[in-house]
């Protein structure tokens with residue numbers, strides 16, 4: 610069996626793949642540097658949407674051939690890049706992510722979706738790498754309780770409570786490695802107790818036939834195959850790592866739109 614087929618088998622069974630080497634640690638350093646140089650201009654970029662529309666670095670990572678080959682094998686040959694977000698936990702900070710399923714708040718009509726989390730620094734037990742519950746994607750949508758927890762990264766502190774936490778698997782990643790997870794896979798992450806920042810580029814892909822059910826005009830970019838559905842308006846990919854003021858302003862608006870979608874009811 611080819612490696613890529615093994616990945617599909619493992620993903621179908623467990624709802625995630627980890628760790629998979631995507632780029633070298635030297636290349637990872639360059640991408641981290643670009644992010645950190647950009648933060649000096651724009652301020653903190655934690656959890657900001659559609660970063661591939663202002664940074665070529667993020668677009669290049671989101672269209673990395675090894676990533677897209679795996680994504681294609683998981684959700685089919687016609688692929689839209691929906692979002693890319695740096696998820697950053699500063700050194701020795703208490704922020705965490707409660708147990709949740711991504712697809713509960715995105716408003717997509719179907720579940721042919723995969724999230725990639727590419728490590729730009731070391732992600733392990735100490736720095737707050739993600740935990741996954743194997744096989745949880747097979748049970749579909751679970752009830753989430755919402756609330757307000759000060760250090761919870763998720764906007765509504767949403768959490769699944771009815772599942773077997775003892776099954777959790779830590780997805781430790783070295784810089785340049787990635788995990789892939791299904792939108793129904795229950796996952797979480799703990800605080801960063803290390804002395805380095807924990808930085809991941811989180812990238813979401815969907816199959817072209819998906820529709821956005823919560824908004825009339827959501828957007829994405831076709832990054833492989835063809836989009837014969839045109840259910841999404843076209844995002845413009847960044848051409849450079851030099852910031853373009855128009856693209857920066859456009860991204861801010863897209864971020865607001867994304868926040869409105871995820872916080873609105875299904």
Ligand SMILES: O=C(O)CCC(=O)C(=O)O
Pocket residue numbers: 696706711724726737738739796797798809811
């Ligand atoms: O970065 C984290 O700690 C959590 C990320 C997450 O929930 C996701 O990638 O879906």
